Amino acid sequence: MFNRRIFSLIQIIASIAFLITMITSGLFPVKYIIIFIIIFVVLVILFDKMMKPKKVLVAAPRHARGYKKVKKNGKRQLVGRVLTLLVSIFLFVGCFYVHTGSSTIATLTSSDNTITTRYNLYTLKSKGYNSVSDLENKTIANAGSFDSTDFNTASKALQKKISYQAKAFTSYQQMENALYNGEVDAILMNGYYETMMKKYHANFVNDVSAVWYTEMKETASSTAAAKDFSKDTFTIYLSGVDSRGGVTKTSRSDSNILVTINPKTKQILMTSIPRDYYVNFAMAQGAKDKLTHAALFGTINSMRTIEKFMGIKIDFYCRVNFEALVKIVDALDGIKVYSDKAFTPWTNHSVRIKKGWQTMDGKTALAFARERKTYTEGDRHRAANQQAVMKAIIKKMESPKILTNFSQLMSAISGLFQTDISTAQLRQLVNYQLDNNVDWTFSQSVLKGTSQKQLGGLLMPNTAIYYMTPDAKSILENATYITDMQAGKKITVSSDSSLASETDET
Known part of the structure; x- marks a missing residue:
């Protein structure tokens, strides 16, 4: 049977690994870490004593006189070894779960506050336009009045690629209809609008292709990061x-x-x-x-x-x-x-x-x-x-x-x-x-x-x-x-009689 020192060493390694995981996760307060250290030390000492063999007196061989002390393992030592192994397994499993939870938090959050807006140049696939150059001197629709800042940036980027005749509309529905009835050859539009366009033509996403796009990046205010x-x-x-x-x-x-x-x-x-x-x-x-x-x-x-x-x-x-x-x-x-x-x-x-x-x-x-x-x-x-x-x-x-x-x-x-x-x-x-x-x-x-x-x-x-x-x-x-x-004030919110309210369960 393995020496008790091996069991104690396994428990010490598991405890140290769990302690390191606790600290590096950043999730646990100092008092929790201190409590764990105390429990860790107590359990190592307690289980080591439990596993320590008892010394018992046994009769000496015939050629010798009297009795001699020998080390003997009993039920207490067995229980000590089992408990040591169970606690060690629990700590190693705990390391896995704490690390997994901490890693998941890292994947949930993001310090990247960059906002990207993408404008696409859409044409009907049936028209056969395969690239932005195919739309040279063609009529391109827009609804720029609804999104002037980003639209103006996108429009200037497109003008660097081709010359075209711009035609403005007062609604996205009018702009989309103009594309389908041939009044315009393409539409320059924020890519987010694709989902909304399906309200007017259910197959919009499948009917069109984006032959060109431009992206604008903006960094959000960093005041909240502090x-x-x-x-x-x-x-x-x-x-x-x-x-x-x-x-x-x-x-x-x-x-x-x-x-x-x-x-x-x-x-x-x-x-x-x-x-x-x-x-x-x-x-x-x-x-x-x-x-x-x-x-x-x-x-x-x-x-x-x-x-x-x-x-x-x-x-x-x-x-x-x-x-x-x-x-x-x-x-x-x-x-x-x-x-x-x-x-x-x-x-x-x-x-x-x-x-x-x-x-x-x-x-x-x-x-x-x-x-x-x-x-x-x-x-x-x-x-x-x-x-x-x-x-x-x-x-x-x-x-x-x-x-x-x-x-x-x-x-x-x-x-x-x-x-x-x-x-x-x-x-x-x-x-x-x-x-x-x-x-x-x-x-x-x-x-x-x-x-x-x-x-x-x-x-x-x-x-x-x-x-x-x-x-x-x-x-x-x-x-x-x-x-x-x-501003740091404690507030009192007025009750709303139009909504049924609850009281905390007692």
Whole structure:
């Protein structure tokens, strides 16, 4: 049988490896590391003593007189060896999970704040234009008035390649129709618009080809990069996209929540903006449409649009899709959520929501967060449900017990989550929560407005659809909440009688 020193050495190596992994991950507070070192030393000494053979007296051989002491292993020594091996295996497995979780955080985050806008020159494949030179002296359509700065840059780049006759249109639908009816030979357009163009011609993406493109790169403000998540207040724009595919796929933003966090006052403010809010896009001069459509032109456009009409500063963005919500909730073994009524969600008839508090799995939480037809307030109540789900997730993640699900949680959202928060900042936040075991105070608000069916939206100007006209007083009130928190103040949010409210479960 192996000498006890070998077992002790294995445990020491496993403990040191786990300690190094803890330190290099940047996730664990100093007090956790100190506690582990103490436990590590105690266990090494304890198990070594357990494995130490007992000395017993045995009769000497016939040719000798009396008794002699010999070392003998018994049940205690066997138990010591087994425990040493089990703890060592646990520590090596722990190294793997901590390293995996830390590595996943690094893949989730990005310190690259470069925003790339791409303009494409589209032609119908049936026309036979194969290169930009084929369009010399041809007529090229544009809708530059909606995006003057980037369009002017793209137009100048194209003029360096060919001479052409420019023809401006007042809507993308008119521009696309002109391409199909032969009025123009090509269109110069922001690549983000491809998804939107399918509303007018379902096969647009297959019918056209981009014979030329140019890219413009912009570096976002770096002021947020200096934020210390353990003491500075910061605001995150959380965009929940309705894409069932990868998170990088261009899609509408079905959920728009501003999350403002103040570590000093231990307060979290969630401010939801209805998806149908009729607002001016940041990238469009005077053009208005639903906030949900802003995401078709990029998450940054959505964020800047909100900054513009609310008069606030947003520090970061996070973009998740439906699949991520399901996996996050399931990785947390469910969440407790309150519903003010019982109903069967219109998006998933296999789910049944009960009235009152209940534990929801991922599928149920998603159906609850997407429901609007059940409620008089429709989109606003859906936003309140989304806040309830988000609050429940954060509450579940507050406890140090999250460490037992950490690797599973990180794996669940890998590839389904995008953010411009840095790896160091996200680790700061995890470290801060573990160090202080913060019991956050939540405040919630949903912007108000009036819904009506009308024409005139940027993307579908000739189709009457529902928009929500923003309530100026509500915008000012909610903007004040956010700016006050960013100034370090502790806020009190007015209750909203139009939305059923919950009380924390006792």
